Amino acid sequence: MHSARRRRPTGAARVIFVLLCGWLTLLLLVPLAALVVTVARSFSAVVAALTAAEALDALLLSVSVAVACIVLNGIFGVTGALVLIRHRFRARRLLDALVDLPLALSPVMTGLGFLLLYGRSGALRPLLDAAGVQVAFAWPSVLLATLFVTLPFTLREVALVLEEIGDSAEQAAATLGATAWQTFWRVTLPDIRGGLVVGTTLTAARALGEFGAVLVVGGSVANRTQTATTFIHAAIEERQEAAAYGMALLLAATAIGLLFLLQRDRK
Amino acid sequence: MRKPPMHAGASARLSGDRLMQAGALGWAGLLVGLPVAALIVKGLAGGPAAFFAAVTEPAAVDALLLSIGTGLIAACVNAVVGTALAWALVRWDVPGRRLIGALVDLPLAIPTLVAGVLIIALCGPQTATGQILAGAGLPLAFGRGGIVLALLFVTLPFVVRAVEPVLEELDPAEEEAAFTMGAGQFRTLVRVLLPPILPAVAAGAVQTFARSVAEFGSLAAVSGNIPHRTLVAPVYILGEVEAGNPAGAASVSLVLLALALALQPLAAMLARRAGARRA
Numbered sequence: 140m141h142s143a144r145r146r147r148p149t150g151a152a153r154v155i156f157v158l159l160c161g162w163l164t165l166l167l168l169v170p171l172a173a174l175v176v177t178v179a180r181s182f183s184a185v186v187a188a189l190t191a192a193e194a195l196d197a198l199l200l201s202v203s204v205a206v207a208c209i210v211l212n213g214i215f216g217v218t219g220a221l222v223l224i225r226h227r228f229r230a231r232r233l234l235d236a237l238v239d240l241p242l243a244l245s246p247v248m249t250g251l252g253f254l255l256l257y258g259r260s261g262a263l264r265p266l267l268d269a270a271g272v273q274v275a276f277a278w279p280s281v282l283l284a285t286l287f288v289t290l291p292f293t294l295r296e297v298a299l300v301l302e303e304i305g306d307s308a309e310q311a312a313a314t315l316g317a318t319a320w321q322t323f324w325r326v327t328l329p330d331i332r333g334g335l336v337v338g339t340t341l342t343a344a345r346a347l348g349e350f351g352a353v354l355v356v357g358g359s360v361a362n363r364t365q366t367a368t369t370f371i372h373a374a375i376e377e378r379q380e381a382a383a384y385g386m387a388l389l390l391a392a393t394a395i396g397l398l399f400l401l402q403r404d405r406k
Numbered sequence: 407m408r409k410p411p412m413h414a415g416a417s418a419r420l421s422g423d424r425l426m427q428a429g430a431l432g433w434a435g436l437l438v439g440l441p442v443a444a445l446i447v448k449g450l451a452g453g454p455a456a457f458f459a460a461v462t463e464p465a466a467v468d469a470l471l472l473s474i475g476t477g478l479i480a481a482c483v484n485a486v487v488g489t490a491l492a493w494a495l496v497r498w499d500v501p502g503r504r505l506i507g508a509l510v511d512l513p514l515a516i517p518t519l520v521a522g523v524l525i526i527a528l529c530g531p532q533t534a535t536g537q538i539l540a541g542a543g544l545p546l547a548f549g550r551g552g553i554v555l556a557l558l559f560v561t562l563p564f565v566v567r568a569v570e571p572v573l574e575e576l577d578p579a580e581e582e583a584a585f586t587m588g589a590g591q592f593r594t595l596v597r598v599l600l601p602p603i604l605p606a607v608a609a610g611a612v613q614t615f616a617r618s619v620a621e622f623g624s625l626a627a628v629s630g631n632i633p634h635r636t637l638v639a640p641v642y643i644l645g646e647v648e649a650g651n652p653a654g655a656a657s658v659s660l661v662l663l664a665l666a667l668a669l670q671p672l673a674a675m676l677a678r679r680a681g682a683r684r685a
Contacts, residue, residue: 146497147500163509166562167512170527173527173533221426222426226427234434237435237438243663244666245643247640251445251659252442252445255444255448255652256440283437290434290437290438344514348515348516348517348518350517351623351640351644368517375523375627387527390517398511
């Protein structure tokens with residue numbers, strides 16, 4: 140690490156630094172400030188819009204889905220990371236490719252893929268109808284789509300840590316007679332906790348912010364499948380600016396809070 | 407949760423491993439593999455003629471070209487600005503360095519739709535800024551400029567985070583030596599500094615481009631979605647789904663998917679060459 144030797148910029152470098160700061164300010168801070176000012180100007184209308192039943196239902200759905208994603212991704216992420224990093228088996232590369240696939244898809248395509256499975260003339264529709272389950276345009280579709288887009292985060296963060304720490308401590312525990320389960324709880328889990336926390340934060344941010352996939356497969360039905368983001372979208376289309384800007388500011392503030400946690404955890 | 411068995415024993419351990427592998431593969435397969443397979447099947451189900459017709463639809467071609475064009479602009483701008491930002495963060499002793507580092511990560515946390523709303527709040531048609539810009543002939547919101555602006559917002563971290571770790575590994579002594587031996591600033595930059603970080607810059611630029619081509623939320627809010635002018639490919643796909651043409655939507659999706667799958671190994675190769683840890 141050579142980063143201790145930082146120099147004060149001089150001459151042309153100073154000009155470049157000022158330009159960079161201006162760029163960040165114009166691109167990020169000025170739009171954020173514009174949103175804050177817009178909300179502050181119509182504060183009472185924003186409060187009324189955000190305490191309406193539709194807004195509260197949307198928030199509740201977003202938070203519940205995010206929590207479910209955190210838990211399920213925690214379980215799958217740790218299992219998947221252990222399998223990818225510690226095991227050697229034939230389908231390993233397939234699993235590796237599947238885990239990266241969500242990052243390659245536009246959210247709209249994700250939504251369309253689920254619609255083709257669970258939608259009106261979806262491939263799995265006969266099966267679901269027989270079981271009496273509705274997925275598309277009901278809450279399960281919102282959960283499935285959000286699980287899809289958040290799948291890589293926890294797994295990749297935990298895998299990074301697993302790769303870094305190596306398996307010597309686990310081997311030693313096994314040699315000393317610990318069962319696989321004991322090794323996992325006493326040795327592996329404490330070591331990967333950092334990765335798990337970062338992965339969970341990333342999952343939370345992505346889950347709360349997912350828009351395209353849940354719009355396509357959930358349909359943004361008020362009080363039923365509308366999430367915080369699709370609520371904003373609907374409010375924009377209905378020209379209810381207080382609702383749109385208020386919810387957007389709420390999500391932005393949550394994101395900044397999560398980012399703060401992330402910065403602290405990564406230190 | 408697949409529990410490994412409570413007793414050790416080699417064979418029991420092996421079956422526990424098998425259970426974990428099957429569980430992970432089954433979960434990823436059902437959750438990710440199945441919908442992607444459905445997309446591919448639907449996109450190709452009509453045969454080559456239907457696929458070709460769907461992707462050569464003039465509105466589809468224009469949407470794809472717009473996505474690729476704006477993505478290339480975002481990648482080029484970020485290659486320069488992102489490298490400079492990484493340089494400033496790693497090499498310079500400047501005030502507010504940690505705040506700048508946090509700002510660079512901000513777009514990773516902010517929901518993409520909210521990024522679009524931010525831009526509308528600043529320069530939407532009803533705002534003072536928007537009217538000034540429109541008067542100056544630069545209508546950012548609902549124009550192509552707004553698309554590029556939104557893309558620059560959401561892709562800001564990629565090049566910075568790709569280049570940063572590589573710069574940190576490089577010994578600044580080499581650059582300083584080049585300076586003291588009389589090489590000019592510019593020659594030092596081109597001969598000494600750029601070669602080792604170029605793969606990382608390229609990896610970040612490829613990532614920026616891939617993300618731009620797939621970007622939906624911010625552009626749905628910002629671009630106005632006028633066919634042939636400001637309708638990007640993902641929003642075009644949504645339009646086809648809403649118009650009751652899932653087959654056409656799936657066909658255009660396959661073009662984007664093919665592009666993304668071609669870029670993924672390229673980005674991975676560049677990142678490996680850069681020697682950077684994956685972000």
